[in-house]
Every structure is written in C-alpha cells, then in structure tokens.
Amino acid sequence: MLRLLSILALFATLQSHAQLNQQQLDSVVNKYVQELYRRGVDTVCIYDEYCVGCLFYTESGKNLCLETFSSLPTYIFWKEKGKVYATRKDACYDFAVTTVSNDSIWRYYNLNKNRIKKEELKAPQYKETVNGKEKITTVEVEHSVYFKITVKVGNDVTTKEINNFYFTKELGVDEVENLSYTFNVQTSLYQWNSILQRIVEDIRKKKLPGKIRS
Numbered sequence: 001m002l003r004l005l006s007i008l009a010l011f012a013t014l015q016s017h018a019q020l021n022q023q024q025l026d027s028v029v030n031k032y033v034q035e036l037y038r039r040g041v042d043t044v045c046i047y048d049e050y051c052v053g054c055l056f057y058t059e060s061g062k063n064l065c066l067e068t069f070s071s072l073p074t075y076i077f078w079k080e081k082g083k084v085y086a087t088r089k090d091a092c093y094d095f096a097v098t099t100v101s102n103d104s105i106w107r108y109y110n111l112n113k114n115r116i117k118k119e120e121l122k123a124p125q126y127k128e129t130v131n132g133k134e135k136i137t138t139v140e141v142e143h144s145v146y147f148k149i150t151v152k153v154g155n156d157v158t159t160k161e162i163n164n165f166y167f168t169k170e171l172g173v174d175e176v177e178n179l180s181y182t183f184n185v186q187t188s189l190y191q192w193n194s195i196l197q198r199i200v201e202d203i204r205k206k207k208l209p210g211k212i213r214s
Contacts, residue, residue, distance in 0.1 A: 020091045020092075020213070021091075022050060025074060025089060025090070025091060026048075026074075028089055028094075029046060029048075029074050029076065029089050032076060032087075032089065033046065033076060036076075036078055036080075039080070041078050041079070041080050042152065042153070042154050043078060043079040043106060043152065043153050043154075044076070044077065044078045044151070044152045045076070045077040045078070045105050045106070045109075045149065045150070045151045045152075045196075046074065046075075046076055046077075046148075046149070046150040046151075047074065047075040047076075047077070047147065047148075047149055047196050047200065048074045048147070048148040048149075048150075049072045049073060049074070049145065049146070049147055049148075050072050050145075050146050050148070051072055051143070051144070051145050051146070065091070065092035065093075065212055065213075072090070072091075072145075073088050073089065073090040074088070074089045074090070075087070075088050075196075075200055075203065076088075076089070077100065077105055077199075079103060079106065083099060084099065084100040084101075084102070084103045084105075085097055085098070085099055085100065086098055086099075086100050086199075086203055087208075088203065088208060088210075092210075092212055092213065093210035093211060093212055093213070094210060094211050094213065095208040095209070095210040095211075096208045096209050096210070098203060098206055098208055100199060100202075100203075104195050104199070105151070105192075105195060105196060105199065106151070106153060108188075108191065108192055108195055109151055109153070109158070109192060110153065112188040112191075112192070113156070113158065115187075115188040116158065116160065116188050116189055116192060117158055119160075119187050119188060119189045121162065121163070121166045121180075121183075121184045121187065121189065121190075122166070122180035122183050122184060123138050123139070123140060123166065123180060124138070124139045124140075124165065124166060124168055124171055124178045124179075124180050124181075125137060125138050125139065125178065125179040125180050126139065126171050126172070126176040126177060126178060126179060127176070127177075127179065128176075136179065139171055139172075139178075141165050144163055144164060144165040145164040145165075146161060146162060146163055146164065147161070147162040147164065147193055147196075148160070148161050148162075149161075149162070149192070149193065149196065160189060162189065162190075162193055166180065166184050167181070167184055167185060167190065168181070169181050
C-alpha cells in the first residue's frame with residue numbers, strides 16, 4: 001500500500017533497486033541528449049517535471065517500480081531529418097521513441113524567444129486587511145510542482161524554470177484572488193509551457209512501451 005508523505009500525490013526521490021533519484025535521472029537524460037548531439041542533432045527540447053518536497057514510500061518495502069504510482073518524467077524532443085521525435089525518461093523506465101505531428105515547440109520559441117528569455121513570473125499575492133489597514137501578502141509554498149524547459153536551437157540555448165503554483169487563480173481556504181494570476185497567464189512563458197503540456201498529453205495517450213531498468 002502506498003502512502004503519501006506530502007499533500008501532493010507525486011514523487012520526488014526514490015532509493016531502491018531500479019529506481020533513480022532526480023540527480024541520477026538527470027544524468028540519464030544528459031547522456032541521451034549528448035548522443036543526439038553526436039548524431040548531428042542541433043534542435044532539442046528537454047521538458048523536465050519535478051516536485052520539491054514530495055515523496056512516496058511503501059510499507060512493505062517493495063520496489064516502487066513494480067507498484068502503481070505517479071512518477072514525474074522528463075520528455076526529450078528533437079528534430080532530425082525534417083521530423084520531430086520524442087521520448088520519455090522517468091525514475092523506473094526508458095520509453096520508446098515516437099514521432100510528434102508538429103514542431104510548434106520551436107516555432108513558438110523562435111517567434112517569442114526574446115520575450116521568453118527576459119520574462120519572470122510574479123509570485124502569488126493577495127490583499128488582506130490587518131489592523132484596519134489593507135496590505136498585500138506574497139504567498140510561497142514548500143511543496144510545489146515545477147517545470148524546467150531547456151531548448152537548444154543551433155548555438156542558442158535557453159533554460160527556464162516554472163513554478164506551477166504561480167498559475168493558481170485563487171489562494172487559500174477563502175479562495176481570494178491571486179493578484180499575479182492575470183500577469184502570469186499572459187506571458188509567452190505560460191503559453192510555451194501550455195504548448196508543451198498539450199504535446200505531452202498526446203504522448204501520454206499513446207501509452208508508449210517502456211523497459212524497466214535492471
């Protein structure tokens with residue numbers, strides 16, 4: 001039986017047979033991407049989804065890779081010989097390569113890269129009244145899902161990290177307005193991430209075959 005140690009039903013670090021912690025997973029992804037570079041591929045996007053402060057464990061001590069749980073994967077996209085390809089790596093499995101029907105990842109990036117490079121999301125804020133005076137309070141959370149996007153087109157490389165909590169529309173039990181919400185969802189960074197999310201969802205629906213690491 002799985003129990004969740006944090007408020008999120010997500011996974012961050014695993015430490016048993018066939019499972020990789022985040023640092024080890026990053027190494028697997030890096031080796032795969034370096035092999036793409038050696039083949040002459042120069043258009044690559046790494047889409048990394050991770051969680052800060054989230055952890056699963058099993059009471060029985062069994063290998064989590066043999067259980068049903070939510071792992072946070074990394075997707076690798078690349079263009080080669082006029083086609084777009086993708087694969088997925090996670091804590092337990094190496095997945096098959098699939099084709100992607102469009103190259104909107106790079107088309108959107110090329111059109112908006114100057115804004116994307118400069119944009120910074122605003123931390124969630126809300127208005128409250130303290131001692132009869134109105135003040136604005138900034139909200140941060142210890143546990144959150146993050147997206148890290150690294151895109152390489154030729155010699156141009158951009159890396160952006162996104163805290164998904166920043167796109168929360170209403171905050172707290174009282175569901176007060178997030179004053180930063182409108183700004184954040186109007187950024188090119190948000191739109192770019194949304195494109196990647198749609199493509200990732202299409203790949204998930206394909207249910208790519210995966211080989212568990214020994």
